Amino acid sequence: MDTLKTSLIQQISLRNKNDIQLYIKREDLIHPFISGNKYRKLKYNILEAKRLNKKALLTFGGAFSNHIAATAFAGKEGGFKTIGIIRGEELEDKVDSNPTLSFAKSCGMQFLFVSREGYRSKSSLDFNESLKTKFGEFYLIPEGGTNELAIKGCEEILNSTDNQFDYICTCVGTGGTISGLINTAKEHQRILGFPALKGDFLKQDIRKFAKHENWKLVTDYHFGGYGKIKPELIAFINTFKNDYDIPLDPIYTGKMMFGIIDLIENGFFPKNSKILAIHTGGLQGVAGMNLKLKLKNLPLINE
Structure with missing residues (x-):
């Protein structure tokens, strides 16, 4: 970055x-x-993704998520493919009228829109495996970006x-x-x-x-x-x-x-x-x- x-x-x-x-x-x-805490949280995650030679970043967020917008731009800047798992199936037809999602799309982010019920299962092993089947290998960044590298x-x-x-x-x-x-x-x-x-x-x-x-x-x-x-x-x-x-x-x-x-x-x-x-x-x-x-x-x- x-x-x-x-x-x-x-x-x-x-x-x-x-x-x-x-x-x-x-x-x-x-x-x-990539302002404020989003820069701080993504900094070492991006470095780790590069160290692991990952080509894609995958993360989660809602309709107006700061984290989704920041990850999309950081991924574009770092040469990564980015994938956003978005809470709310109804948003799929509203991307261009949504300021956050349209910005992320302009940065090259690919979306998967899931129901709120399905979104609650985002941390399960089965859900994670289904994402790997659909998108291939990726570096996973949790919702909001919080993990040990984000804390660092x-x-x-x-x-x-x-x-x-x-x-x-x-x-x-x-x-x-x-x-x-x-x-x-x-x-x-x-x-x-x-x-x-x-x-x-x-x-x-x-x-x-x-x-x-x-x-x-x-x-x-x-x-x-x-x-x-x-x-x-x-x-x-x-x-x-x-x-x-x-x-x-x-x-x-x-x-x-x-x-x-x-x-x-x-x-x-x-x-x-x-x-x-x-x-x-x-x-x-x-x-x-x-x-x-x-x-x-x-x-x-x-x-």
């Missing part, structure tokens, strides 16, 4: 009674198409400049990014994860990779669950972009930043805390979300 740019750290100017300082690490700017990549998000912060905050999908942060954070730092999914089940997934107990999941800001969105969140994202010139996505980073600022206002953080929020990218999904919002006659996210 192309050499990534160095992450920019921007301060978010907030007035608060406890003199909390909030900064955001712009991982979304490190690559134009995410361990490179923090550097010595970030040692000044007391709290490191990240959104959480499959648990890979937060695991990398947990493993490389300094002893004085606390990692807070803001899940995009409803429920507390992610703890066990994170513990498979995390080496320390310096972390906590904040589960109050999912807005109803994965892919769910409310006008209050849309208004926050648009105001945040207007005030700070930083775009957020509605699935991950928007919910995280909403949560962080709400916690600051409600006295969660000790006085004089310095907080670093990781912007994990995901902005390609905004166009797809706006299509859904338009159908529901809801306000749109400013792109």
Whole structure:
């Protein structure tokens, strides 16, 4: 993959009674198409696929998956054939009208659309064997990209400049990014994860990779669950972009930043805390979300 740019750290100017300082690490700017944690997760997986002399990458995702878009571009850039197993048979006739899938298609990705019931079996041996029969040999990257090599990549998000912060905050999908942060954070730092999914089940997934107990999941800001969105969140994202010139996505980073600022206002953080929020990218999904919002006659996210 192309050499990534160095992450920019921007301060978010907030007035608060406890003199909390909030900064955001712009991982979304490190690559134009494989931004944020997707670059980190794919980096060592791509190197491993090359080492194994694999010619194809196969992975999984939904209609507006950041991971599908990133894998398609990374595969094209690295000379791989790419295969996307997409959740939802009804999407097969909607590829050209779907911003994420049409982008992946333009990068050369081949799709297999499966029912939601079938998709739930994606980790089974029988399903995997059926994919090998259909597509031949491939390098498999799990949904969301999280595996040990992805964790290794995410361990490179923090550097010595970030040692000044007391709290490191990240959104959480499959648990890979937060695991990398947990493993490389300094002893004085606390990692807070803001899940995009409803429920507390992610703890066990994170513990498979995390080496320390310096972390906590904040589960109050999912807005109803994965892919769910409310006008209050849309208004926050648009105001945040207007005030700070930083775009957020509605699935991950928007919910995280909403949560962080709400916690600051409600006295969660000790006085004089310095907080670093990781912007994990995901902005390609905004166009797809706006299509859904338009159908529901809801306000749109400013792109």
